[in-house]
Amino acid sequence: MKIEITEQKRPVLSEEAKAEIQRVIKQYPEGRQKSAILRVMHIVEEEAGGWLSPDTMDMIAEILSIEPIEVYEVATFYTMFNLQPVGKYVFEVCRTGPCMLVGSDNIITYLENKLNIKVGETTTDGMFTLKTAECLGACGYGPMLQCGEEYHEYLTPEKVDELIEACRRGEIKGNKVV
Numbered sequence: 001m002k003i004e005i006t007e008q009k010r011p012v013l014s015e016e017a018k019a020e021i022q023r024v025i026k027q028y029p030e031g032r033q034k035s036a037i038l039r040v041m042h043i044v045e046e047e048a049g050g051w052l053s054p055d056t057m058d059m060i061a062e063i064l065s066i067e068p069i070e071v072y073e074v075a076t077f078y079t080m081f082n083l084q085p086v087g088k089y090v091f092e093v094c095r096t097g098p099c100m101l102v103g104s105d106n107i108i109t110y111l112e113n114k115l116n117i118k119v120g121e122t123t124t125d126g127m128f129t130l131k132t133a134e135c136l137g138a139c140g141y142g143p144m145l146q147c148g149e150e151y152h153e154y155l156t157p158e159k160v161d162e163l164i165e166a167c168r169r170g171e172i173k174g175n176k177v178v
């Protein structure tokens with residue numbers, strides 16, 4: 001995987017985020033704080049505007065008293081983490097077999113044309129990022145995509161249009177909290 005480096009200052013964590021990180025770390029035995037890595041990465045990513053820069057990942061390594069490479073490994077393995085700035089709404093379209101069989105590739109192409117971006121890109125207004133993902137566990141409801149914490153299933157071009165409009169009206173919770 002090619003990673004383009006984008007600069008980003010380390011986020012200043014909110015008191016709530018700091019407390020949640022400590023609560024999660026304390027769930028594991030002394031010296032096993034690395035086990036909290038996924039949850040901590042999600043918390044910090046949210047605080048950082050929806051993506052993780054190398055500097056932010058270094059910060060996570062410091063929080064967990066582990067090597068930075070251990071954070072990079074996780075961040076580059078899972079598609080759920082963003083390594084570049086993203087839009088307010090990140091559409092992750094499942095492209096695994098069962099969804100592909102019912103037309104996920106058509107939905108991806110439709111979104112690319114509708115948003116005028118390719119997979120991996122963000123619209124110029126900073127609203128939408130288009131990604132693909134491997135199986136999201138909703139194989140019986142494809143084609144589907146994840147946006148934030150919500151699944152949108154049995155997608156058709158009409159449903160995609162409705163989703164985009166709902167996002168523009170602010171009716172859908174986005175991926176970014178800052």
Ligand code: FES
Pocket residue numbers: 094095096097098099100134135136137138139140142144
């Ligand atoms: S194959 Fe798409 S959710 Fe499982």
